[in-house]
Amino acid sequence: MLKSDERYSFYQTFVEYGGVKQKWVLLLSHKMKEKREGTLGKKIEKELEKAEKAFKKLKGEDFFCEEDALKAAEKWIQEFPSIVFEKVDLKAIKKREEGKRGRISKDEKLNTYYRIDGSIKVNNAFVLKEMEKMGLFILASNDISISPEEMLKYYKGQDNVEKGFRFLKSDTFSVSKVYLKNKARIEAVTMIMVLCLMIYSIAEWKLRTKLEEQNETVPDQKGKSTKRPTMRWVFFNFQGITELITQKEEKI
Numbered sequence: 001m002l003k004s005d006e007r008y009s010f011y012q013t014f015v016e017y018g019g020v021k022q023k024w025v026l027l028l029s030h031k032m033k034e035k036r037e038g039t040l041g042k043k044i045e046k047e048l049e050k051a052e053k054a055f056k057k058l059k060g061e062d063f064f065c066e067e068d069a070l071k072a073a074e075k076w077i078q079e080f081p082s083i084v085f086e087k088v089d090l091k092a093i094k095k096r097e098e099g100k101r102g103r104i105s106k107d108e109k110l111n112t113y114y115r116i117d118g119s120i121k122v123n124n125a126f127v128l129k130e131m132e133k134m135g136l137f138i139l140a141s142n143d144i145s146i147s148p149e150e151m152l153k154y155y156k157g158q159d160n161v162e163k164g165f166r167f168l169k170s171d172t173f174s175v176s177k178v179y180l181k182n183k184a185r186i187e188a189v190t191m192i193m194v195l196c197l198m199i200y201s202i203a204e205w206k207l208r209t210k211l212e213e214q215n216e217t218v219p220d221q222k223g224k225s226t227k228r229p230t231m232r233w234v235f236f237n238f239q240g241i242t243e244l245i246t247q248k249e250e251k252i
Contacts, residue, residue, distance in 0.1 A: 033135025
């Protein structure tokens, strides 16, 4: 278990990849594993229900020989990796030639066909194999002195960086409307955008800190109270607000 967070277990090892010595940490998120196991259970239930309907249809098909019937069964089961045959058998049936009607005579020659019979069930080996991988992910670093706790912390912190870049690429800056060819000017605009993001992040941090200190909240997009609003949402709420200046005339 991680000392800082018991929701995770880990195994670490050292490897050399591309001529660089690295630390690889295999992490297991118990919460993620539990969640995905529940999702898998629902998925398997739907898969079994779908397979049973398809198998019922397959059992109604006629085949000219046993080999054709067995090939059809093998091909069918490959489409459902989470399902296996509990038992499978073939049964021979006698049918008259197509198009003939009326009572069957004693001397009438009947054709022999084969049908698949049996039952299906959940492939437990497949389910266990899928469950073994759930909640697992690998983190790697060329800094072999870093602890698994720090690696997980930095990994989770990437989300904030990604949100920042997503903000820069949004329509907020209207970058698509700026046409520049000169390399120096492109770098300058990029620098201004990064500085804007820094100021935006500081403003958001200060706002959240003050809300926490004052134990105050603001309504979010769904109308629920929150102490961690985004500055973008706050700016949006200020749209349409105008400043009215009045001047009182003095009587002479």
